[in-house]
Amino acid sequence: MNIPKYDLLANTDSTLFTFESYGTTGKIVKGIAYTVTKNERLYNLGFGDLIFDPIQNRYIIDDLVVSDNGDRNTVLATVAKSVYNFSEIYPDRNIFIKGSTKARTRLYRRAISLNFEELSETFLIFGAMEDENGHVFDVPFDPNGDFYGFIIKRK
Amino acid sequence: MKTLIKNNASSKQPKINATVKVDVKLDQIKNIKFTSNKLEEINKVEFKLSFK
Numbered sequence: 302m303n304i305p306k307y308d309l310l311a312n313t314d315s316t317l318f319t320f321e322s323y324g325t326t327g328k329i330v331k332g333i334a335y336t337v338t339k340n341e342r343l344y345n346l347g348f349g350d351l352i353f354d355p356i357q358n359r360y361i362i363d364d365l366v367v368s369d370n371g372d373r374n375t376v377l378a379t380v381a382k383s384v385y386n387f388s389e390i391y392p393d394r395n396i397f398i399k400g401s402t403k404a405r406t407r408l409y410r411r412a413i414s415l416n417f418e419e420l421s422e423t424f425l426i427f428g429a430m431e432d433e434n435g436h437v438f439d440v441p442f443d444p445n446g447d448f449y450g451f452i453i454k455r456k
Numbered sequence: 457m458k459t460l461i462k463n464n465a466s467s468k469q470p471k472i473n474a475t476v477k478v479d480v481k482l483d484q485i486k487n488i489k490f491t492s493n494k495l496e497e498i499n500k501v502e503f504k505l506s507f508k
Contacts, residue, residue: 305470312482319482323468334488336495340503347490363491375470386476395505401492431501438504454507
């Protein structure tokens, strides 16, 4: 992906990444976390501003904040790089991607669509749909689809 | 814990060939939480995937 990306730092087991976003509002430390779901082979990808909560005395990822640092494509490319890194180390772990808001899910759909050909060299990409019974199943990715989320599987 | 995250970036500018380096200090961050309840919502649904 010939889009500039930020350098990443990773924890030892490559489930937590951080990077620094530089833009119009200055420097923002970002965090990317791969968290196992109820399905032990499905990991949720979440990212946002990495902040220290003094009340909880712990770091949290604020995935609701609108940072507006003017570097959205660079941030998304950096997150994508972590997907390559995580899935290279754990090829049997599938990755679930869903925005913290519907607008963000649509943004991710557009980003996947724009880079679909390149991503498809390495990954199988599915849309995820939820039915009325609370079941989520995979469907072929559609650049115009209205998805619950997306599932990435390393080839 | 507060000083865990420092400006360790080797360059402020994004690059085509960005690097991934291990920082063992990040191992101290366990069970990270998110501001949204997205993860809790995801764990309420049942994934019925056609593949393993």
